[in-house]
Every structure is written in C-alpha cells, then in structure tokens.
Amino acid sequence: MSAVEHQGVALGELEQAELPVARAIRRRRPSPRRVGLRALGIVLVTALLVFMIGPLVWLMVRAFSGLWQFPDLLPHTWTVQWWRSVFADKNLSHSIKLSFEFAPVVTVVSAVICLPAAYAFARLKFPGRFALLVSLFATNAFPKIGLYVSMAGVFYSLHLMGTFMGVVVVQLIGTIVFMTWIPTAAFSAIPRSLEEAARDVGAGPLRVFFRVTFPLAAPGIFVAMILSFLAAFDEAQGTFLVGIPNYITMPTEMYTLVLNYPEQAAAVFSILLAVPSVVLMSFARKHVMGGKLAEGFQIR
Amino acid sequence: MVLPPVAVVAVFIGFPVGAAIAYTLGKTGGPNSIVASIAQRQHVAKHGVTTAAYREVLGNSHVRADLRATIWVTLVTIVVVVLLSWSIALYLRLSDTWIARVVSALSVIPLFIPVVIASYAILTFYAATGFMRTLAYHIGWHSFPTLGYTLWAVVIAEIWVNVPFGVLMMSSGLNSVPNALIEAARDSGATLPRAVRSVLLPMNVIPTVIVATFTGIYVLGSFTVPYLTGPSAPNLMGVSMQQFFGSFNQPQQAEVMAMIVFVLAVGIGTIYVWANVRAAKRASSST
Numbered sequence: 001m002s003a004v005e006h007q008g009v010a011l012g013e014l015e016q017a018e019l020p021v022a023r024a025i026r027r028r029r030p031s032p033r034r035v036g037l038r039a040l041g042i043v044l045v046t047a048l049l050v051f052m053i054g055p056l057v058w059l060m061v062r063a064f065s066g067l068w069q070f071p072d073l074l075p076h077t078w079t080v081q082w083w084r085s086v087f088a089d090k091n092l093s094h095s096i097k098l099s100f101e102f103a104p105v106v107t108v109v110s111a112v113i114c115l116p117a118a119y120a121f122a123r124l125k126f127p128g129r130f131a132l133l134v135s136l137f138a139t140n141a142f143p144k145i146g147l148y149v150s151m152a153g154v155f156y157s158l159h160l161m162g163t164f165m166g167v168v169v170v171q172l173i174g175t176i177v178f179m180t181w182i183p184t185a186a187f188s189a190i191p192r193s194l195e196e197a198a199r200d201v202g203a204g205p206l207r208v209f210f211r212v213t214f215p216l217a218a219p220g221i222f223v224a225m226i227l228s229f230l231a232a233f234d235e236a237q238g239t240f241l242v243g244i245p246n247y248i249t250m251p252t253e254m255y256t257l258v259l260n261y262p263e264q265a266a267a268v269f270s271i272l273l274a275v276p277s278v279v280l281m282s283f284a285r286k287h288v289m290g291g292k293l294a295e296g297f298q299i300r
Numbered sequence: 301m302v303l304p305p306v307a308v309v310a311v312f313i314g315f316p317v318g319a320a321i322a323y324t325l326g327k328t329g330g331p332n333s334i335v336a337s338i339a340q341r342q343h344v345a346k347h348g349v350t351t352a353a354y355r356e357v358l359g360n361s362h363v364r365a366d367l368r369a370t371i372w373v374t375l376v377t378i379v380v381v382v383l384l385s386w387s388i389a390l391y392l393r394l395s396d397t398w399i400a401r402v403v404s405a406l407s408v409i410p411l412f413i414p415v416v417i418a419s420y421a422i423l424t425f426y427a428a429t430g431f432m433r434t435l436a437y438h439i440g441w442h443s444f445p446t447l448g449y450t451l452w453a454v455v456i457a458e459i460w461v462n463v464p465f466g467v468l469m470m471s472s473g474l475n476s477v478p479n480a481l482i483e484a485a486r487d488s489g490a491t492l493p494r495a496v497r498s499v500l501l502p503m504n505v506i507p508t509v510i511v512a513t514f515t516g517i518y519v520l521g522s523f524t525v526p527y528l529t530g531p532s533a534p535n536l537m538g539v540s541m542q543q544f545f546g547s548f549n550q551p552q553q554a555e556v557m558a559m560i561v562f563v564l565a566v567g568i569g570t571i572y573v574w575a576n577v578r579a580a581k582r583a584s585s586s587t
Contacts, residue, residue, distance in 0.1 A: 055421035120301035141565035143521040146558020150320035153331040294472030
C-alpha cells in the first residue's frame with residue numbers, strides 16, 4: 001500500500017516537473033476572481049458543514065439540556081440526569097446487551113455463508129454466475145416490510161418466531177449483499193499470476209489461499225464485515241416483528257423511545273447507539289474511502 | 301461454494317416473495333394460510349387468480365397520494381444526491397487544499413451514524429423548536445417554515461443518508477481517470493469546465509448510474525426515515541405498508557403496495573444492470 005502511495009507521489013512530482021508550462025498558466029489567474037471563488041467556496045463548505053454536522057451537534061446539546069425554550073440557541077440549564085435515567089432503566093441496558101450479542105453472531109454467520117461464494121464468483125466462470133449476482137441484488141429491491149409480512153409464514157412453519165435464530169436470520173438477510181459483492185471485488189482484484197507463482201514454488205492450494213489470496217483480499221473483507229456488523233446492529237423493523245417479545249434490541253427500542261420518552265432521553269440513547277458505528281467505521285475509514293466499498297458495486 | 305448464500309436468499313427471500321405474489325392475486329392457502337387466517341378485507345380467488353386486491357389498493361385515493369409522494373421524494377432525492385455528490389467528488393478530484401480534506405471528511409459522516417439516529421437528529425434540527433428556526437428567528441426571519449414532519453424533512457434526511465455512498469462512488473470513478481488525460485486536454489487549450497465536460501463526465505457514467513439507481517431503490521423501500529421525519533399522510537409507501545399491515549390488519553393490501561414499489565424498484569434496477577452489462581462488454585472488447 002505504502003509503496004504504491006510513494007510511487008504515486010513520485011509520479012505526481014515528475015509530472016509537475018515535466019510540465020512547467022501548464023503550471024505557469026495556472027498561476028497567472030486574475031486574482032480578484034480567485035478571491036471571489038475562495039469566498040464562494042467557504043460559504044458552500046459552511047453550508048455543507050451545517051447540513052452534515054448540525055443535526056448531530058443539536059442532538060448532543062439536547063442530551064445534556066435541562067430547561068430549554070424556543071428562541072434560545074443554548075439551554076438555560078445543563079444536566080446529566082437523562083444519562084443516569086437511561087443507564088438505570090433495566091429495559092434499555094438489556095437491549096444494549098442484546099444488540100451486542102446479535103451483531104457479532106450475524107456477522108460471523110454471514111461471513112461463513114458468503115465468503116466462499118464471493119471467492120467462487122471472483123475466480124470461477126460458471127453458467128448463471130451473472131444472473132446469480134444480479135439476483136442477490138434483486139433482494140435489495142423488494143421492500144422490507146412486504147418481505148417481512150410474507151416471511152412470517154415461513155418463520156412460523158420453521159418455528160423461528162420469537163427465537164434467537166429467527167432474529168439472526170432476519171438480520172442476516174440484510175448483510176448478504178455486502179458480504180458477497182464487496183469481497184467478490186476484493187478477490188477479483190488479486191492477479192491470478194500471484195497465486196500461480198506461489199503454486200509454482202510448491203505451495204499447496206490451502207497454503208496459497210491463506211498466505212497469498214486472503215491477506216490481499218483482507219481489506220475488502222474487513223470493510224464487508226464492518227458494514228455487515230452495522231447493518232445487523234441497526235436493523236430494527238425485522239427484529240421487531242420476529243424478536244418480540246423476547247428480543248428487543250437497541251434500534252427497536254429507539255422507536256419506542258422516540259415516541260414515548262422525553263426528547264432528552266431519546267437523544268442520550270441515540271448517542272449511545274451511534275458509538276459502536278463511529279468506533280467501527282473509524283477502523284475501516286481508510287479502506288472505505290480508498291474505494292473498497294465503491295469497487296463492490298460494479299458487477300463484472 | 302455459491303450455494304449457501306443463494307439457498308439463504310431462495311428460502312428466506314425468494315420463497316416468501318413468491319408466496320406474496322400468490323397472496324396478492326387471491327391465493328390464501330399454503331404458506332399464506334397463517335397470515336390469511338387473521339387478515340381482514342381479503343380478496344380470495346376461489347378458482348384461478350383475482351386482481352381485486354390490486355384494484356382496491358390502486359382505487360384508494362390515499363394510497364395514490366402516497367404513491368405520488370413516494371415518486372416525488374425519490375426523484376428529488378436522486379437528482380440532489382447525484383448533483384451534490386458529483387460536485388463534491390469533482391472538487392475533491394481537482395483540489396488538494398485543507399478545505400478539500402474537510403469536505404471529504406464531512407461528506408462521509410452519515411456512514412458512521414445509524415439511520416434511526418440520523419432521522420431523529422434531522423427531525424429535531426428542522427422542527428418547530430429546532431436549530432434552523434431558532435437561527436432564522438435570530439436573524440429576523442420569524443416565519444421560517446417548520447420542515448419537521450413534512451415531506452421536505454423526508455427529502456432532507458434521505459439526501460443526508462445517501463450522500464456518502466454517492467461521494468465514495470463518484471470519487472472512486474473520478475480517481476480512476478488518469479491525471480495525464482486532464483493535463484492533455486488542458487494543454488491543447490481546453491478550459492477547466494470544458495475538460496470536465498469532455499473528459500471526466502463521459503468517463504464517470506457508470507458510477508453516476510450506480511449512485512442514481514441505488515439511491516432510488518433505497519428511497520423507494522425506505523421506512524425508518526419517512527416514519528420518523530415525515531407527515532402522517534401522505535407519506536412514503538414504506539410507512540403506509542406498515543400501517544396497512546400493523547394498524548389496519550390488512551396484510552394483503554400491504555403486500556399489493558410492496559409489489560407496486562417492487563415493480564418501480566425493478567424498473568430502476570434494470571437501468572443499473574444494463575449499464576453494468578454494457579460496461580463489462582466494452583471492457584472485455586477493449587482488452
């Protein structure tokens with residue numbers, strides 16, 4: 001990775017060094033226009049800042065607010081009482097625990113089911129390959145509520161309603177597309193010649209996979225796993241329909257909170273629910289930004 | 301190796317969708333018998349199939365209003381997300397200042413935030429007592445509209461949620477255009493807008509199609525965003541489906557609405573598949 005980056009930097013410098021004319025032309029821009037552009041840029045960036053961050057900051061302030069009346073930009077009194085009441089509530093802390101049990105299980109099950117398929121999609125040309133990739137995509141196109149309504153029939157007959165496995169299955173469905181597409185792109189991006197070279201020097205197929213293929217595909221798989229974890233962690237509708245009354249996870253609880261609790265309690269709970277996403281995505285940030293997510297969405 | 305995920309999809313999605321299609325056409329037996337046993341206002345076909353449920357749902361003026369609202373929100377969101385993510389990605393591609401780095405960080409923040417929370421945060425931000433109205437009040441604009449619980453709030457939240465994917469796709473597409481191509485266009489006298497139009501634009505068609513189609517499908521099927529931020533009626537189809545199923549106990553009507561949304565989503569999805577097939581063919585013929 002870093003070697004490639006260095007190469008890129010070096011190339012960039014080379015290009016600039018070789019093209020002094022282009023650079024000189026660019027420098028000779030009229031300066032008032034430049035100032036205007038810069039000002040416009042700052043206004044637009046500020047607008048983007050308010051649009052993107054504003055709602056989150058507003059929510060944060062709300063979580064610590066006591067008395068707060070309309071035209072005031074900040075609360076009159078500040079308090080941490082909402083945090084205490086959320087942590088003291090047995091239902092809420094239980095749902096936090098449940099969420100952290102389901103999401104890892106779903107992620108692992110999804111990986112076990114989907115990663116071999118992703119490898120096959122990337123490496124083998126079999127009849128129906130394209131149709132199968134597209135049909136996985138079609139699962140995204142059917143509205144979830146409609147799916148859950150008719151899925152109930154299957155779940156009742158398999159005795160999955162209200163069980164741990166039932167919730168795992170319902171959350172699993174939302175992860176399959178990520179877990180297949182993104183690793184497929186990751187495996188496809190590895191040159192076959194690398195694997196062949198390893199085999200030529202005497203490595204067995206398993207050894208080739210675990211020493212060459214897997215480490216190279218790891219960033220893509222990592223992004224897929226984080227996205228799956230978060231998809232499972234955030235899934236509310238299906239979990240509500242299947243899990244009730246035994247398994248109420250955090251996002252499911254969130255609906256109740258928004259509708260029935262004081263706004264501040266909902267704000268506190270929101271922040272708690274966002275923590276795992278923020279932490280996990282921070283780990284994956286580099287790869288997600290580097291195009292691992294984007295690559296997964298082009299079917300080849 | 302491909303079998304396990306395909307089997308999961310077939311059993312837990314393919315089969316229920318098939319059953320749902322049969323149910324909307326009046327088939328209440330087999331896998332639909334449990335749902336059908338408690339449902340109200342069902343249209344049952346004794347022999348063959350009946351389209352009575354479709355006629356009832358499409359004849360309902362509230363549902364038609366929901367459908368129009370869904371299509372409107374979807375189209376507005378697609379257009380704004382494509383334009384916004386194009387501009388951000390283009391800016392990031394051509395600029396390397398600290399502002400560009402700030403913009404790049406800002407545009408992916410929604411990825412980090414669960415949709416439930418985003419919806420709730422946006423609702424309070426644009427509510428009657430929210431930040432936008434407070435700020436407008438202080439600068440003397442006392443009649444700033446309350447956007448919370450309107451379709452505008454739904455549009456805003458859908459845009460917020462979909463921008464990161466758009467920016468990541470567009471950036472990835474634009475970054476794959478070599479610098480040399482842009483430099484070459486500029487050296488031969490093209491202005492920057494001209495270089496963008498005739499070099500970057502045609503090379504970024506596929507990512508644009510992907511962003512537009514995925515955003516469209518996401519908005520069509522969305523529930524959490526319109527449920528938390530939108531008005532009681534007309535709202536998006538996802539919410540009314542939930543109402544018909546949960547509140548009115550009319551699962552058949554809910555399934556009919558799911559079918560209508562599905563048909564729209566498949567229409568959008570076809571564009572995506574067609575664009576990918578075309579790109580794959582072109583790639584294989586050029587190498």
